[in-house]
Amino acid sequence: MSATNAFETSLLGLIITNAAALNVGDAGGLLPSAAAGVFWISLCTASPGETGDQTTNETVYTNYARQDEARNTTQWTVTGNTADNDNAVGFPQCGATGATLTDFGLGSASTAAGNLFLFGALTASLVVSNGVTPSFAAGALDITLD
Numbered sequence: 001m002s003a004t005n006a007f008e009t010s011l012l013g014l015i016i017t018n019a020a021a022l023n024v025g026d027a028g029g030l031l032p033s034a035a036a037g038v039f040w041i042s043l044c045t046a047s048p049g050e051t052g053d054q055t056t057n058e059t060v061y062t063n064y065a066r067q068d069e070a071r072n073t074t075q076w077t078v079t080g081n082t083a084d085n086d087n088a089v090g091f092p093q094c095g096a097t098g099a100t101l102t103d104f105g106l107g108s109a110s111t112a113a114g115n116l117f118l119f120g121a122l123t124a125s126l127v128v129s130n131g132v133t134p135s136f137a138a139g140a141l142d143i144t145l146d
Contacts, residue, residue, distance in 0.1 A: 041089060052119070054066070084139045
C-alpha cells in the first residue's frame with residue numbers, strides 16, 4: 001500500500017515541524033505535541049538502514065557530537081513529500097581521527113543508541129580530517145517520504 005502525496009506532506013509536517021495533520025480521523029486531525037522538542041542529527045559513514053538505531057554506522061571522528069534541531073517551521077521546511085533544513089547545521093571540528101560521511105539521521109537521543117526515526121543520504125560524501133568542520137548549508141539535508 002502506498003500513501004498519497006497529500007498524506008505524505010501532512011505526515012512529514014507533523015513529524016518534522018510539529019504541525020497538525022488536518023482531516024485525519026476527526027476534524028482536529030493528528031494534533032501536534034504540546035512541547036515540540038528536538039531531533040538529534042547524527043552523521044554516518046554508511047546508511048543506517050531501516051533496522052538501525054542512532055549508533056548504526058555513526059561516525060566516530062575525533063570531537064564528533066550529534067547536533068540538535070527544533071521541530072518547527074523556523075528550522076525545517078516541508079514541500080511536497082520532502083523536508084529540508086532552513087538553516088546551516090554545523091558539527092564540531094574534526095581532531096586527529098577523521099572519516100568519510102555519506103548519510104545522516106534524525107533521532108531521539110543526544111548520545112547512545114536512541115531511536116532513529118528518519119535517515120537519508122548526503123548529496124555528496126564528505127571527507128572529514130583534522131581541522132575540518134562539517135557544516136551543511138540551508139536546504140542541504142533532505143528528508144523524503146515516498
